[in-house]
Amino acid sequence: MPIDSRPRTDYPNAPMFADVIVPRHLAKTFTYLVPPSLVSRVGVGQRVVVPFGRTTLEGAVIGLTRDLPGGLNVSQLKAIASVSDGDGLSGFSPGMFELSRQVAEEYIAPWGQCLRLVAPPARAVAQPKWSYVATSQGRLALEQGSCPEVHLPLLQRIARRKKGLSAGTIQSSRRSSDRQALLFLEAQQWILRSEGAVSNRPSRILGSKAGTELSTPVCVPIAPAVEVMQRLQMLMQACPTRVLIDGVLDYRVGIMARLAQLVLEQGRSVLIIIGEVVRAQWMAQVLQEATTYPVTLQSRGVSGVDAELNGKVAPQIVIGTRSAIFYPLRSIGLIWVDGEEDSALKEPQEPHYHAREVAWMRAQREFALLVYGSAHPSLEVRSVGEIERVAQCREPDSFPQIELVDMSREYGGAPFSATLTAALRATVAQQDRAILFLNRRGYAGALVCRDCGWVPRCASCAVAFVYYRESARLVCRYCGCRESLPEICGACGASRLSPIGEGTERIEQEVRRLFPGARILRIDRDTTRGVVSTRRLWQQVHSRTWDILIGTQALFQREPILPVGLVGIVHADSGLHVPDFRAAERTHQLLVDAVDLARPAPSGGRVILQTALPMHHVMQAVAAHDPAIFYDEEIQARRMLGYPPVQHLIYLTVSGKDRRLTEVAAQRWVNELHKMLVAAPSRSASAQQSLSADPQSQGIVVLGPVAATGVGSRGTLGWHIMVKGGDRTAMRDGVRRSLETMERAYPGRTFKFSVDVDPVDMG
Numbered sequence: 001m002p003i004d005s006r007p008r009t010d011y012p013n014a015p016m017f018a019d020v021i022v023p024r025h026l027a028k029t030f031t032y033l034v035p036p037s038l039v040s041r042v043g044v045g046q047r048v049v050v051p052f053g054r055t056t057l058e059g060a061v062i063g064l065t066r067d068l069p070g071g072l073n074v075s076q077l078k079a080i081a082s083v084s085d086g087d088g089l090s091g092f093s094p095g096m097f098e099l100s101r102q103v104a105e106e107y108i109a110p111w112g113q114c115l116r117l118v119a120p121p122a123r124a125v126a127q128p129k130w131s132y133v134a135t136s137q138g139r140l141a142l143e144q145g146s147c148p149e150v151h152l153p154l155l156q157r158i159a160r161r162k163k164g165l166s167a168g169t170i171q172s173s174r175r176s177s178d179r180q181a182l183l184f185l186e187a188q189q190w191i192l193r194s195e196g197a198v199s200n201r202p203s204r205i206l207g208s209k210a211g212t213e214l215s216t217p218v219c220v221p222i223a224p225a226v227e228v229m230q231r232l233q234m235l236m237q238a239c240p241t242r243v244l245i246d247g248v249l250d251y252r253v254g255i256m257a258r259l260a261q262l263v264l265e266q267g268r269s270v271l272i273i274i275g276e277v278v279r280a281q282w283m284a285q286v287l288q289e290a291t292t293y294p295v296t297l298q299s300r301g302v303s304g305v306d307a308e309l310n311g312k313v314a315p316q317i318v319i320g321t322r323s324a325i326f327y328p329l330r331s332i333g334l335i336w337v338d339g340e341e342d343s344a345l346k347e348p349q350e351p352h353y354h355a356r357e358v359a360w361m362r363a364q365r366e367f368a369l370l371v372y373g374s375a376h377p378s379l380e381v382r383s384v385g386e387i388e389r390v391a392q393c394r395e396p397d398s399f400p401q402i403e404l405v406d407m408s409r410e411y412g413g414a415p416f417s418a419t420l421t422a423a424l425r426a427t428v429a430q431q432d433r434a435i436l437f438l439n440r441r442g443y444a445g446a447l448v449c450r451d452c453g454w455v456p457r458c459a460s461c462a463v464a465f466v467y468y469r470e471s472a473r474l475v476c477r478y479c480g481c482r483e484s485l486p487e488i489c490g491a492c493g494a495s496r497l498s499p500i501g502e503g504t505e506r507i508e509q510e511v512r513r514l515f516p517g518a519r520i521l522r523i524d525r526d527t528t529r530g531v532v533s534t535r536r537l538w539q540q541v542h543s544r545t546w547d548i549l550i551g552t553q554a555l556f557q558r559e560p561i562l563p564v565g566l567v568g569i570v571h572a573d574s575g576l577h578v579p580d581f582r583a584a585e586r587t588h589q590l591l592v593d594a595v596d597l598a599r600p601a602p603s604g605g606r607v608i609l610q611t612a613l614p615m616h617h618v619m620q621a622v623a624a625h626d627p628a629i630f631y632d633e634e635i636q637a638r639r640m641l642g643y644p645p646v647q648h649l650i651y652l653t654v655s656g657k658d659r660r661l662t663e664v665a666a667q668r669w670v671n672e673l674h675k676m677l678v679a680a681p682s683r684s685a686s687a688q689q690s691l692s693a694d695p696q697s698q699g700i701v702v703l704g705p706v707a708a709t710g711v712g713s714r715g716t717l718g719w720h721i722m723v724k725g726g727d728r729t730a731m732r733d734g735v736r737r738s739l740e741t742m743e744r745a746y747p748g749r750t751f752k753f754s755v756d757v758d759p760v761d762m763g
């Protein structure tokens, strides 16, 4: 019997069709027939199992209709196989739905993953507040071995902790065996409930009231000049548009508070995005004092329903980290991304979105003003011609005095030069304070010449080689080429090549040896592991019960510190040799921040910058307080070598359990990419025109596969591929098509393919 494919809306029993998105790197939907037996159970947001090619996948229904979409024949449609249990996705607004699709397209990510970003989280289930502790009978049962085997693991887990195991932790494991074990152990009186136990999980800190973790904020917002506010108000008439506010924190906060107040008075809300959680908490506190409107600190635990209600009731300020860019607010007038250069704004997992770029997508949808705030803007933002720049004008006497010390002329390899040692001595004698800054990123494993600061680099990629001690080899992380260890320095011929850097611990020992009477405090990754100890340490920082503070970039990730008399930058170059094309840019940012830890010169502020590369453009720019020296030379280098923002990168990863099979798959992906991108490059006409003036930007190259360093989650091994070129649209298009081929060729779960468009951290 022929099947009538015309829409049959007039029949209540007409077949129903579902638009389903599947966990593949495809930003489109597939139409399935809803079998009559499932019609009552399939709703929008429902997770369903569908046949897909030769396999089945779990997808999500995002639309239902009784009208068959044009061009489809019902006889060709496959039917939904079954309905999955568990929570579906629901409650997202149409605008956010479209935003998720745009993010999926932009970042070549599975749409379903992006949809999860905008779907309001399910209302949090109330967590039980008690813990289970082992009784003395329980401990006896353990010793005597009288606990049945099946319940033994849980009893052991509980007995191991003096304060007990929280009921929430056990509940979240969702294992039915645990529930049975609990009932059994409680009945035996081997465990009992203990009320009011405190958990120190960091997620609680996220959800805690703004500012409770923080000491008194150190911030004196600078009132913005009348012309600046006039200019910004004019830009607000021309929304959507974006502007860069280039200045120190106090300057930015001054403008932020005034601008936020203006937008709120117009009845629209303000969304502020900051990379670091604690910095966001601090900012919430500052703005709460500066404006008369409610400030909400967004955290993952916030109920979406409350968020929607808040949006309807009154305009408000919402502050959060990168995922807050998807916060369901109605009518946004201002989005402010502060510290736009912070790599924490880029999501490290798929979908690899960058909150700075998603902010622009959202601002355009909301007709909002987008502000990028930074004390050292990224080359990406500076290079976008349409972004207006409002720069703080700093008087020369607002800077500290800076001295460059050429470490290649110092003898003996001691960490402190004679100049720095003398300055420290004078500072301690005057009962002033000193900060010694070390760049933690320097320890990523490069090799450096102790005499001249030369670092072996890949000839074609210009990034520092990674040094593998075990195999005594140098490997390029971008293209995978290898070299044996050089005997002597390639620049000065000396034979003092060694791995970079001294740790903060070694510096602390040296300071204690030199200044036995001084009070010394150290802030780095090792001393700031626990939440409680970190808070205590920062209270000490602010109470100023120290003479010398030794710190890494951990110093810049929280509330600001009052400036001191002396800042010593111990190894200013170390960050330059990180195998990353942004190494110089990151080093510049850190050094600018470190310099700002010293008081202005008229108040006795002094910075001593130790470097083996005093002529490097980063050192020259920092010493002269002139960022233009850095930016001008850096953009030239990026153009020469074909790196962003001049060219674009897409970073691909294949991971699987079997190293050899994964390599074969990676090699096949490279071949597909070659076929689609390199052999017959398809360029969009506009890109062709703009590129013809710049011969370096021509063409797309595919580098790799390169074996990933280390083992991934669940013991997988990865291979990386890098696509590099000037035509972003053509690159994305080719990568998407190659990915479809790969996912069709490997339909099972043997391999995971992931895509990072505009990568920030590669490795």
Ligand SMILES: [Zn+2]
Binding pocket: 449, 450, 451, 452, 453, 454, 489, 490, 491, 492, 493, 494
């Ligand atoms: Zn040398």
Ligand SMILES: [Zn+2]
Binding pocket: 458, 459, 460, 461, 462, 476, 477, 478, 479, 480, 481
């Ligand atoms: Zn290379």
